[in-house]
Amino acid sequence: MSTSHKEKIIRVLQLFQTTDEKTPMNAVQISQKLEEEYGMENVHRTSIYDDVCLLQSCGYPIKQAENSHKGWYMEKHLLEDWEIKLMLDSVQQARCVSVHEANEIRNKLLNLTSQRGRSRFSHMIMPLPGNVRGVGQTVRKRKV
Known part of the structure; x- marks a missing residue:
């Protein structure tokens, strides 16, 4: 895992800490925030899906929004x-x-x-x- 990929996972986690059930984020929004706030360019949606799965498997309470197109949020x-x-x-x-x-x-x-x-x-x-x-x-x- 490259340093930039490790940083991306940490940044994605930080973004999830600003979400809740009523304000989820989808992959496109996460990608845009990574570029705007952290200067990470060309972040693909599919890599964000992988990052979400990794964070969930590590025990972070990231849940799918009721409408799956709205994305995910941190439950607690x-x-x-x-x-x-x-x-x-x-x-x-x-x-x-x-x-x-x-x-x-x-x-x-x-x-x-x-x-x-x-x-x-x-x-x-x-x-x-x-x-x-x-x-x-x-x-x-x-x-x-």
Whole structure:
């Protein structure tokens, strides 16, 4: 397996991490995303079918959409959307983190959900006066 093929499989897996049952991706869409986001040109549909089968055989929960022409999606993510929302709410109410730290945590949490989940939660973590410390104000001591 060549290095570029190994990279392609990893990139396909990363793309599946942005999908869910309502926003699947088909082989053409995956091929286009690989070219647009990672500069991988001339990725054939048939090789994507092989990559999907390989990922499924390795235990990744990639499922066929009900309408097979719509493609596939990742069935389970590391955290459910309600768990991410709970953590985002907690960060928003925390008085012990700065605005910058709150935004960093928010971005990390949003990377654990699908693209649809990200768009639903993207409005969250708007600093509320008195709830989040300003830039440079933190309770934790930083290592120098």
